[in-house]
Amino acid sequence: MTTVLDPTSESRPEQRELVLRPESLDGLTIGLLDISKPRGDVFLDRVEEKLTDLGASVTRFMKPTFAKPAPVDLRHEIATSCDAVIEALAD
Amino acid sequence: MHTMAEMTTAKPPLPDGLVAIVKEDCPTCVLVAPVLADLADRASMTTITQDNAAFPQVADWVVHDHDLAYSWFHEIDTVPTLLRVVGGEPTERLEGWKREDWEAFTGVDGLGVDLPDWRPGCGSLSVDPNRTDELAVRFSGSTMSSRRVEIAALEDEWEALYDRDWSDGLPVVPPTEARVLRMLEGTTRAPDEVVAVVPPDLADVTVEKIAINAVMAGCKPDYLPVVIAAVEAICTDDFNMHGVLATTMDVGPIIIVNGPIAREIGMNSGGNVLGQGNRANATIGRAVQLVVRNVGGGKPGGVDRSAHGSPHKIGLAFAEDEVGSPWNSLAESRGFDAEQSTVTVWCGGGPQVFVDQLSRTPESLTKHFANYLKTNLAPKMAMMETLLVIGPEHMSRYRDAGWDRARFLAELDSHLQLETDDLIRGADGIDEGLPEAFSGNTIGKFWPGGIHVVHAGGATGLFSMAFSGWVPPPKGSVCTTKEITR
Numbered sequence: 386m387t388t389v390l391d392p393t394s395e396s397r398p399e400q401r402e403l404v405l406r407p408e409s410l411d412g413l414t415i416g417l418l419d420i421s422k423p424r425g426d427v428f429l430d431r432v433e434e435k436l437t438d439l440g441a442s443v444t445r446f447m448k449p450t451f452a453k454p455a456p457v458d459l460r461h462e463i464a465t466s467c468d469a470v471i472e473a474l475a476d
Numbered sequence: 477m478h479t480m481a482e483m484t485t486a487k488p489p490l491p492d493g494l495v496a497i498v499k500e501d502c503p504t505c506v507l508v509a510p511v512l513a514d515l516a517d518r519a520s521m522t523t524i525t526q527d528n529a530a531f532p533q534v535a536d537w538v539v540h541d542h543d544l545a546y547s548w549f550h551e552i553d554t555v556p557t558l559l560r561v562v563g564g565e566p567t568e569r570l571e572g573w574k575r576e577d578w579e580a581f582t583g584v585d586g587l588g589v590d591l592p593d594w595r596p597g598c599g600s601l602s603v604d605p606n607r608t609d610e611l612a613v614r615f616s617g618s619t620m621s622s623r624r625v626e627i628a629a630l631e632d633e634w635e636a637l638y639d640r641d642w643s644d645g646l647p648v649v650p651p652t653e654a655r656v657l658r659m660l661e662g663t664t665r666a667p668d669e670v671v672a673v674v675p676p677d678l679a680d681v682t683v684e685k686i687a688i689n690a691v692m693a694g695c696k697p698d699y700l701p702v703v704i705a706a707v708e709a710i711c712t713d714d715f716n717m718h719g720v721l722a723t724t725m726d727v728g729p730i731i732i733v734n735g736p737i738a739r740e741i742g743m744n745s746g747g748n749v750l751g752q753g754n755r756a757n758a759t760i761g762r763a764v765q766l767v768v769r770n771v772g773g774g775k776p777g778g779v780d781r782s783a784h785g786s787p788h789k790i791g792l793a794f795a796e797d798e799v800g801s802p803w804n805s806l807a808e809s810r811g812f813d814a815e816q817s818t819v820t821v822w823c824g825g826g827p828q829v830f831v832d833q834l835s836r837t838p839e840s841l842t843k844h845f846a847n848y849l850k851t852n853l854a855p856k857m858a859m860m861e862t863l864l865v866i867g868p869e870h871m872s873r874y875r876d877a878g879w880d881r882a883r884f885l886a887e888l889d890s891h892l893q894l895e896t897d898d899l900i901r902g903a904d905g906i907d908e909g910l911p912e913a914f915s916g917n918t919i920g921k922f923w924p925g926g927i928h929v930v931h932a933g934g935a936t937g938l939f940s941m942a943f944s945g946w947v948p949p950p951k952g953s954v955c956t957t958k959e960i961t962r
Contacts, residue, residue: 387633390651391623392642392688392770394679450951452719 407469411440416467420451425473432471446470485618487549489564491539494521494582497547497557500531502598505556508573509533511588519584526555526601547602548611554597558582572597609654616657619667620684624653637692642770644762644790648692659687662697663704664962671704672711674772675718676779681707681771686763689770693763693791698741699756702819703763705960706731706793709821710764714954716823720946721774726786726825727946730863731761731793732930734807735817737960738795745797747934750788750827750865750941761791786826794932800868801931802875809881809929810957817960822863822928823953824943832870833938838877841870842884845940846891850921853944856899856909858919861926861945861955867933870940885927892921923948928955 407413415436419425433443446463448455463470496512498505509532515521516537525531526547529540541547550559554571558581561567570581573595578587602611627636633650637643649655660667660683667684674681683704690703710717710729720727733743744754752758768774776785798805798814807818830848835841845864852862866874874884896917901909910919920926926948933939946952 386629387627387650387652388624389627389633389637390620390653390656390684390688391625392651392685392692392766394674394677394681394685394771394773395623396677396679450947452723452947452952453716454718 409440410436413441413468414466415441415443416463416470417443417445418455418463418470418472419445419447420455420473421448422451422474429471429473432473485615488545490524490546490550490559490561490566491522492561492563494519495559495561495566496521496523497526497541497552497555497559497600498523498531499526499555499598499601500528502555504573504595504597505531507591507595508556508588511573511578511591514587515582515584519582521582543614544602544607544611545615547600548615552600553603555600556597557600609658612657613653620653620656620660621668622656622684622688641775642692642766644765644769646762646790648766649694651688651691655691656684656687659691659695659697659700660684662687662700662962665704672708674707674711674767675774676721677771677773679771679773681711681767685771686767689766690759690763693766694755694759695763696741696755696759699760699763701817701960701962702731702733702737702741702756702760702793703767705819705958706760706764706821707767709819709956709958710768712956714949715821715956716953717768717772717774718779720823720953721768721772721780723946724781724783725946726782726784726789727823728786728789728792729761729764729821730788730824730943731764732806732820732822733760733793733795733818733960734798734805734812734820735960736815737817739799743793743795745795745932749794749797749932749934750792757794758791761788761793763791764793765789765791788826796930797868797932801871803871803881803884803929803931806928806930807957810955812957812959818957819960820928820955820957822943822955823946824861824863825945827865827941827943830940830942831938835873838873838879838884839887841873842887843891846888849888849892849942850894852921852942854908856903856906858894858896858899858910858921859923859926859948860921861928861948862922863928863930863943863945865930865932865941865943867937867940868931868935869938871931881929885929888927889920889922889924893918894921 417429419429436443512523512532522537524539524541524546526541550566558570559566570577575587575593579585627633634647637648665683669683670680672681686704686707690700741756743756774780796805806820808814812818832841832844853860896910896914896919899910900912900915903909
């Protein structure tokens with residue numbers, strides 16, 4: 386029998402339950418996060434129109450750079466001010 | 477047979493006074509057996525026996541070093557060894573048998589008068605190559621805190637490591653306790669020292685975890701300080717390993733080693749410098765990538781979203797040829813001394829060759845190089861970043877003409893100021909390009925400071941290499957240099 390040492394961090398990222406899908410968007414605040422890729426705004430403008438038509442109110446956010454994770458403060462702001470968020474990956 | 481509970485794991489104090497360490501499987505020890513009894517009688521000497529508890533005889537002055545703890549901790553290389561012990565620690569030692577030295581050491585005359593005057597000793601059991609790994613684990617293994625994973629006798633140990641998803645696709649060396657302990661001898665840093673926080677899981681990585689992955693990658697202990705410094709460098713906010721991993725582009729960390737350590741550990745800076753065949757080059761970059769994979773949790777298909785990847789993402793490390801270069805080194809150009817050993821990490825895609833076999837002047841060669849670089853990443857891309865690996869035959873053009881690094885960079889950059897009208901969207905019938913607002917201007921192919929240059933490669937061949945970069949600083953990844961400490 387060979388004994389080896391575990392090369393991993395010996396921990397797994399926390400698994401979180403998905404929140405329930407909202408039955409309707411009426412009256413909800415939806416965050417739209419532009420990751421600042423070219424033409425992400427084009428996509429999100431169209432999404433905003435559609436969501437507004439469905440009765441949601443929309444708040445727009447933008448990452449400083451697509452190349453790095455969203456800053457903690459931005460994530461916190463989105464989490465505390467929105468019911469749901471849509472992130473645009475565009476090119 | 478002793479159980480683990482009976483095994484000593486701490487350093488045992490020796491009995492004070494005179495002590496002899498012997499083994500029966502040593503002709504010199506057998507020869508001096510009567511002297512041991514004589515000294516027990518006349519000088520109250522204790523004899524510690526390594527192999528047979530009843531050698532030289534069963535007596536209250538004979539102690540069995542059953543687990544070799546006395547011999548291991550008190551660093552006995554030869555038997556017989558005579559020790560003078562004060563407060564449990566040896567203050568003097570004498571190896572082998574030489575009558576006059578034993579008499580002087582013990583202060584007892586007339587020792588072994590029938591014996592030959594002199595015989596060399598034998599190797600101590602505690603330095604027997606077949607036992608040292610086991611002893612190292614027994615006496616030092618508790619310094620390592622990683623989870624022990626047992627691979628069953630019927631499992632193929634190489635397959636077992638694949639099954640646990642710990643491999644980059646190539647076989648990994650099983651990181652046994654003995655191998656990891658040996659690896660840790662490559663650094664003076666404590667195994668539990670936290671070196672960095674590794675993306676994307678933001679997991680603390682200790683010296684021990686890096687050593688485990690270095691074993692798996694195939695590193696020698698001498699390479700460990702380089703691997704540690706490189707892990708530190710890629711895990712900075714500047715280098716942005718999370719982004720480098722998550723991007724859909726082909727990039728990965730490229731590790732350039734400068735300074736004395738590159739030569740000491742035998743890194744390649746010459747022929748086939750970016751290729752296979754040198755253990756240090758091949759395994760250092762791989763160890764760093766295994767740390768990202770195993771400790772950071774960054775795997776292809778997970779946070780690694782690269783569309784194509786690149787062969788160099790298995791790991792790429794190489795040394796600069798400083799000895800053969802007329803220029804200051806990459807590390808020196810970044811503010812370090814030639815005597816310092818450093819790693820520089822830069823985020824880039826796969827390298828491409830630049831061929832120029834006819835230029836005889838630095839002016840011609842530089843202009844051709846610039847023309848070639850205009851297509852780096854794509855002809856429509858500007859304000860990018862690149863790493864150039866200038867081969868020795870190309871470098872000889874600059875040496876002969878007395879150009880230094882600054883002159884080369886200035887001349888090269890002067891040829892890389894591009895007309896934006898050629899680069900805007902739609903120009904030349906190509907949709908890709910700069911926004912219309914940039915038109916009627918010039919723009920650098922590379923941002924100021926975005927051309928990194930090292931000298932490396934085989935002595936023959938009028939070639940150099942150029943890497944394409946990624947998102948330039950400060951938004952993407954910043955080229956980062958760290959000093960290597962042992």
